[in-house]
Amino acid sequence: MSKPHVSSAVMTHPVRLGQAKDLAARLRLDRLAVDPDPDGPPSALRTAVVAWAAADPEADHHLVVQDDVDAPDELLEIVAEAAARFPDEALVYYTNWHARNGAAARLAALAGASWVRAVPDEFTPSLAVCLPTATAAAFRAFARGSDERHDDELFSVFFRGCGRMGLLAVPNIVEHIGTSSINGHAAQGIRLAVCPTPAADAAPLLAKGRVLEEPGWIPYMRYGEGYIRLVGQEHGPDGGRGHHRWREALPATGLSVETVRAALDAHLPERLAAEVARTFGDSFAEELWTHCLLLGRQAAHAARRLGPPPADVPAAALDRMRHSAVATAGPAGLPPERRPEAGPAEVRAMTDLAWSAVRAGERLP
Incomplete structure (x- = not known):
């Protein structure tokens, strides 16, 4: 080459x-x-x-x-x-x-x-x-x-x-x-x-x-709220530029609001959620956890389709890349005017909360 x-x-x-x-x-x-x-x-x-x-x-x-x-x-x-x-x-x-x-x-x-x-x-x-x-x-x-x-x-x-x-x-x-x-x-x-x-x-x-090549449906956050980009939504009348709240989009993903609510009730770490909520509110803490739950579910699904990584790709580098990506989920999900409030302690709390949700999402059917 x-x-x-x-x-x-x-x-x-x-x-x-x-x-x-x-x-x-x-x-x-x-x-x-x-x-x-x-x-x-x-x-x-x-x-x-x-x-x-x-x-x-x-x-x-x-x-x-x-x-x-x-x-x-x-x-x-x-x-x-x-x-x-x-x-x-x-x-x-x-x-x-x-x-x-x-x-x-x-x-x-x-x-x-x-x-x-x-x-x-x-x-x-x-x-x-x-x-x-x-x-x-x-x-x-x-x-x-x-x-x-x-x-x-x-x-x-x-x-x-x-x-x-x-x-x-x-x-x-x-x-x-x-x-x-x-x-x-x-x-x-x-x-x-x-x-x-x-x-x-x-x-x-x-x-x-x-x-x-194709991640499937994609959970994302904007202005403190969770959304889902659906497969093929670019073919809609608005060219796919509209935003679908996660509750409304779930039926197209094969999941249900009841499944998400059951996971939240069973796995949401209350202490971490309260720590995030002290600065950014209960609604944001729950939206971030739900977003990362869906993210973990889709990532696990994509990982199964990809199969094991090549032997010459460093496992430690892959792991650090994953942690870097999860660490930005909380600050990125905040409304722009709230992002300056995310200091090191707030980012650590949001990251820990995000990881708890990702791991719960990996276990979703």
């Missing part, structure tokens, strides 16, 4: 030019792609078109990262190895902890998978994406003249048209930094990676780990 030539660019705006230069220098990225109309209406897509046009004509793949990220010094090597393994795929190295795709990645982590296929009814996170150069050129042509200003939204439209969504790296080696947003996302509050993983663990997982 020969190593492909990966060219690279950093998307930036003049107000972050110094930050972008430092990032490019540290990660040895090829060039900067600066917003061509910095005084115009905010548009990530406008800068993305410049970034994807910056591909080296001799390159096999092109990597574009945004300027408000942190990443390991080994980023290019890890990306090149994955591009060699998946030469025709769009590879996504950061996934938001509070999105449906984040929930898919969290489920995949618990199932022991290192990659998961993105869902078609949500934006494709675009903080760090590697495309084959032919795909990059096709996306650039597709984007030219679009009225959309969000590159992540247009990515999903483009991939849906191609018939295949991107692959999400489950261990996230790229992290979002800061809460400001040139493109208008500041209201989403603290936005972090779903499964932050050090390069030493991520490299073998991404090089050898399994791919979860």
